[in-house]
Amino acid sequence: MIHFDSDYTTGAHPSILERLVATNAEHTAGYGYDDYTSRAKELIRKAIGCDQAEVMFLVGGTQTNATAIDGILAHHEGVLAAESGHIAVHESGAIEASGHKVLTLHHHDGKVRAEDIEAYITEFYADETYQHMVAPGMLYISQPTEYGTVYTLNELEELSDVCHRHDIPLYIDGARLGYALASEGADFTLRDIARLADVFYIGGTKLGTLFGEALVVTNSRLLKNLFPLVKQHGALLAKGRLLGIQFEAMFADGLYFEIGRNAVEQAIRIREAFRNAGYNVVIESPTNQQFFRLPNNVIDRLRESVSFNYWGARGATHSIVRFVTGWSTTADDVDRLIELLQDL
Amino acid sequence: MIHFDSDYTTGAHPSILERLVATNAEHTAGYGYDDYTSRAKELIRKAIGCDQAEVMFLVGGTQTNATAIDGILAHHEGVLAAESGHIAVHESGAIEASGHKVLTLHHHDGKVRAEDIEAYITEFYADETYQHMVAPGMLYISQPTEYGTVYTLNELEELSDVCHRHDIPLYIDGARLGYALASEGADFTLRDIARLADVFYIGGTKLGTLFGEALVVTNSRLLKNLFPLVKQHGALLAKGRLLGIQFEAMFADGLYFEIGRNAVEQAIRIREAFRNAGYNVVIESPTNQQFFRLPNNVIDRLRESVSFNYWGARGATHSIVRFVTGWSTTADDVDRLIELLQDL
């Protein structure tokens, strides 16, 4: 069986696991007060080009989003997000559970547009009853989006501009950020992300760690007293060094970027293989998630030796499927898939 | 340096880590829908002697407490707990953040008494204004307590009785439950815990896993729809099998119990060594946490080669310290400590 279900179906990248094994017997302080964590924070500060950034490691993505958003918003504020955004759909109400409304915007292949945000905020304050409504207090975007698409540098700059013109922070959910950075035609760097966002996170879980997300605060006015907030949200790991060790391994020699590059490279090969075989590429994704419209009998045939995601029917004879690559996807896996496609 | 700081300063027990390494490359479903997790749940159901119990794995303790308590309590209810209880002191307001009051009771070396709970509930409903007050909706106890003490079987039965007589569930925080089960003179088993509590958790983090707590619901009327609740609380691990693999390793061959026994054995040796050396044993703890009152100059001398916790001054010349053992504590570590004490 070849696996293209998701980027979190295997354990950790071997280099990371090796570090966890090598350090297992050491005694360190808990809750992130260890040297591995300090070094990992320092490496991230270097990678993003921002010495003053505050870095905090949390365990998972929903937790990180809920903690950051709860910490940023004032009581009367909500978070603007694409209606397809992870926080709007797939977090079991974690944002609302902390008391805040997700204010949804139409999406364009998963992306929001600066002009829509401008219009939202302008109309909001033009409404005489705005004091009775939830004020837009920050913008949430995911990079790449839930559809595998990527904001260009220009789009990011426009979003950052519109946010800061209206004095609301820009928060980037980077659960799969490494795949955006390695995406086909990417014209932005991690430093751009850090420069344009006020708060963002660098996801580990989907990029090859066992778990862990690095929350980065570059706008020093935000998220003060982060430690107790993280603890209160149940997001503080007792053996905090596990996060430090993994992120140190990720950022010491560029492993984070390498994992992204490999996965994207294989994903693009998959996309082109399907396209060449005459199938419909549903979204023009430059990242590790690819969406195809396939005849149902093709899906059935593939399933005998390949695992992937079913995303719903399109008419009586076709369906949408998702193929995802990750740290453990090999060129050989894709070679075998290509062969299968040729044999169909 | 010999380490007696805490039971979460090292990584995982080697047998557990080995399993994580051995299974690292496998592809499994996420969020706990894998076979390792199913097997681990089954092993726990067997160990507690309750086929119908629902078992759910979460990442950490604060998270587990907050999720379970939030899920059990009705809006107008609070949770009864010792004023020294972890939820009352050391969870950064996680219980209140989910909207519930911690109703504190006086403690006796960390323990609450059934008679105090009886009195609390009786007085509560005798108060004409009780509808304006937070109703006691459940009881939280930790076994062992934050002071290292252990409820006897008789005490547990009394607590269970008083709770059920008043129709409120008994919840046991088992962050260190393995040390209570292995404690000197323990007269109860894991089956007793499962029989007397309505909900409890078997802690992994402090017993030798990298992380992870097994929440067990034996009262089927409670905590329905646990999955989305866990997700909403940010407590759902994407690579859920990491929890399953660790708990499978813990319960397949009794490792969980073995770790508890070893740590308690060494802790008792430490206690007796201090006692024999003429120092004051502050709390008569039968578990892996030991508290001593030492002269400050002794503390300074010990610190040159031993690490342990400082708990506060007692007068000008003495202080309280805490020594903790864990899965990685060896008889040799304790031998060396004993030698040091003899040489002081």
Added chain:
Amino acid sequence: MIHFDSDYTTGAHPSILERLVATNAEHTAGYGYDDYTSRAKELIRKAIGCDQAEVMFLVGGTQTNATAIDGILAHHEGVLAAESGHIAVHESGAIEASGHKVLTLHHHDGKVRAEDIEAYITEFYADETYQHMVAPGMLYISQPTEYGTVYTLNELEELSDVCHRHDIPLYIDGARLGYALASEGADFTLRDIARLADVFYIGGTKLGTLFGEALVVTNSRLLKNLFPLVKQHGALLAKGRLLGIQFEAMFADGLYFEIGRNAVEQAIRIREAFRNAGYNVVIESPTNQQFFRLPNNVIDRLRESVSFNYWGARGATHSIVRFVTGWSTTADDVDRLIELLQDL
């Protein structure tokens, strides 16, 4: 100046105020434990034809919605509502502040359709990831809607059916219920509302009381322990009898229905006057709120002697306006408006 701004711009109906004055010096128990409140509850139970209904008086509408919805929903559930619903737009995030998501549905002149709810619920549970999403836990509708429209008996029955088929309660926001009951062509009664809804409220503030809303629970499985929940939500009035006295006055001799009938009668006269004068009736409302599209110069002229609501521009030359009648609107007020329209 003639006033058609809203139905809460004047004080209380004189008969109600008179009762408040007449009883002012009496001493009564607080928090609703007085005889006026008991009698008012009894009168409401009679009016709705449900002896077992629990009735609780709260001060205002947002408060009532937030309390009821918070009390009904489980942690993992949200409330289905029209995207134009009051709770989705104009309550400053009160529902989210209590931890719950508003799940919005498309509206048709303010109304939701049973088929859309059926589709929502069916698709929800068909989605493999539904456990990561907020479950639809109840339906909120407003009768009449924010657009002045009214659900017919048949529509209410369909909504009640779809809800109960899927085991979720139907909650009706009756802030202006009296105007729906008196609406042109109304084919349902207060008893139908009580029979079809599980929980609803009979609004006083917009029907002629100084303030006050009567929350009615006909489904006895819901909203247990309502008293402390109301108190916790800050919705319990110390001098509770003020609510009892006002609702007793409303329901003792049919004043509640009379106020509705008068306001609707005058509103229909206004609608027809505008229509006859050749202006566009934007929504075919049978209740006390009427919406017209008027040329801006007509608006300016009217404003010299009439007050009403501006709802936004429609092109360069026209705008939408809202006219609202209430307990204090007189036939004479409307006569004067009609004259003004004829003189334009």
Added chain:
Amino acid sequence: MIHFDSDYTTGAHPSILERLVATNAEHTAGYGYDDYTSRAKELIRKAIGCDQAEVMFLVGGTQTNATAIDGILAHHEGVLAAESGHIAVHESGAIEASGHKVLTLHHHDGKVRAEDIEAYITEFYADETYQHMVAPGMLYISQPTEYGTVYTLNELEELSDVCHRHDIPLYIDGARLGYALASEGADFTLRDIARLADVFYIGGTKLGTLFGEALVVTNSRLLKNLFPLVKQHGALLAKGRLLGIQFEAMFADGLYFEIGRNAVEQAIRIREAFRNAGYNVVIESPTNQQFFRLPNNVIDRLRESVSFNYWGARGATHSIVRFVTGWSTTADDVDRLIELLQDL
């Protein structure tokens, strides 16, 4: 029957009710945007000697406390209060429902001491684990306290000092503030309250309005965006002018102070009558609440013609009772009580 149960068992002071009646038919803007409300705010600003203060009218006390405290505290903070404080006991968990812990302090006849607050804060930050605990973020006191006692000017200054030295705001619950201002030996004024507190409220409900509390913010860094916060907490009255009219009546000609003086005068007469009759005065209260220890047979006899509060047994033969005066208590009521005591 003579009534000394509470200060909220009757309606409004006749002068206030008269104003409500006189203005009943007027049309005004809703939600506090009317002229009565503006004038009332201005009168309060004058009365407290602080032109910049923000004033907001809410309906009830629990609501006001919950809104203010929620608005002031950061996520990781709790509110310090006497363990006998209203927010700690009698608000059905409203503070916790908004996510915050009440950090209780020992009380001395209902009062907290500056030295205890100093010690609490000092010890808190001296604790190495303080980041895992709820930080003291503000101080709540009630003036007068729930025991009828009053902080002296010196005590208020000490509390204000200790708060500001540690950079936490002082919040005063003034549900019965008028009785403290009129208390026997009061050495402070409303201006002192405004000068020493950062936020406080002037209670109306217990001082002769139908309902209503005036929240006053003198520290302009706090409680920004108060309007949507109040709405979100369900504390915004649609017919907001009812609050403005009542507080205008209270502060236009000193009615507020007069009501306080009358009630306290009669309360002191009651206290001395009991003392002279040889009964035990339990708390030396200089305000409108008086507590006595009476033989049970005396209580039974009094109850035939007097209503008052029973506060609990003291031994087999005696009980504690509370007598409360209010705007509607007359000298004649007290004369009759005194006669009754003489005839016992």
